[in-house]
Amino acid sequence: MQTPQPIGIFDSGYGGLTVMKEIVKALPQYDYVYLGDNARAPYGTRSFETVYRYTLECVKWFFDQGCPLVILACNTASAKALRTIQQNDLSGLAPDRRVLGVIRPTTEVIGNYSASGKVGILATAGTVASGSYPIEIDKFFPGVEVYQEACPMWVPLIENDEHGKPGADYFVRQHLDRLLANDKGIDAILLGCTHYPLMQDKIKAFLPGNITVLSQGEIVATSLVDYLHRHPEMEARITRGGQRRFCTTDDAVDFERHASLFYGRALQAEHIDLGS
Known part of the structure; x- marks a missing residue:
């Protein structure tokens, strides 16, 4: 059985689920894992250094889950952390993997x-x-x-x-x-x-x-479709099991209660500890 290699979708909390909803609608065949760093949200008022450090920890977690591609579905993380991760960290951390954002x-x-x-x-x-x-x-x-x-x-x-x-x-x-x-x-x-x-x-x-x-949401989903078309080597790595996994760094039951508002349907979540 093939080891899952899902697309990772990250946000500091729930908002990224509005992006994930549109991505899944456009590309339902792939496996996905979502992580909300709710325990440390919101990111919007935090310093550049803090947002970068938190975001990098979460990106590393996604890589540990087998994700070859991670989408920062968070404007604050895209604004304050993405460029540094792409330019300074990926080459040493995982040169064959990619991290994309929502701003570009x-x-x-x-x-x-x-x-x-x-x-x-x-x-x-x-x-x-x-x-x-x-x-x-x-x-x-x-x-x-x-x-x-x-x-x-x-x-x-x-x-x-x-x-x-x-x-x-x-x-x-x-x-x-x-x-x-x-x-x-x-x-x-x-x-x-x-x-x-x-x-x-x-x-x-x-x-x-x-x-x-x-x-x-729709803009990012359309862009991702185009990105995978232009990068068939990346597209080929993503597994197609139609699996959706939802994770939070805070309470899973509380996450489920709020997340359905953003995702448009009920979901089951699990609590994770970063670095564990």
């Missing part, structure tokens, strides 16, 4: 959704502070103006299942008004946190109809 696939296409050349980014404070989105968007769409807004209250609202209630309206309108005050020509807004798709309908309700709101 999004920045490769976002300019195509804006007629005005003015786009907005809604994200965590850590992602905004990293400057990753303006830097990466400039590589692909140098003429596009990028405006960012940190939304520190949105993740707690979502994780406490308060995002659909009237009390959340104030915090949604506050940040949308701040973002649009930068330039009334903004006509495309990216939800730069994988939690935010759960509030997409509410966000759209407070925006003019001409503004396109983009979430990352």
Whole structure:
């Protein structure tokens, strides 16, 4: 029997499940293992060094599970840790394996959704502070103006299942008004946190109809399909058992209760200790 070599999908908590849901929908044949580092979440307010250290520990865990490919389905980890892991760690750790993020696939296409050349980014404070989105968007769409807004209250609202209630309206309108005050020509807004798709309908309700709101799940899934097509040597290594394994560094029962909100269906989780 072939040893499983699943695609690893990582997030500091639950949000990456919105990305995993779209990846599994696009590529259902593969095996997957998801890890939420819930015991140390949130990552958004932590330093670059801390996020890098935590993310690297989790990447090593994925490699121990046999994953040849790991997706950092976390904007903060992608912004603060991915480049260092790719450039400094992989060659000594596992030169035949790959770690990808969610920022580059999004920045490769976002300019195509804006007629005005003015786009907005809604994200965590850590992602905004990293400057990753303006830097990466400039590589692909140098003429596009990028405006960012940190939304520190949105993740707690979502994780406490308060995002659909009237009390959340104030915090949604506050940040949308701040973002649009930068330039009334903004006509495309990216939800730069994988939690935010759960509030997409509410966000759209407070925006003019001409503004396109983009979430990352479908974009990242489409990019992964293309990546595996371009790298058949990697695609051939991933096992096709249709298995989905869900892990958390915190309480498994609590993870299951919250995770179904993000994944769209009930799931069974297991607790893991990193490094054990």
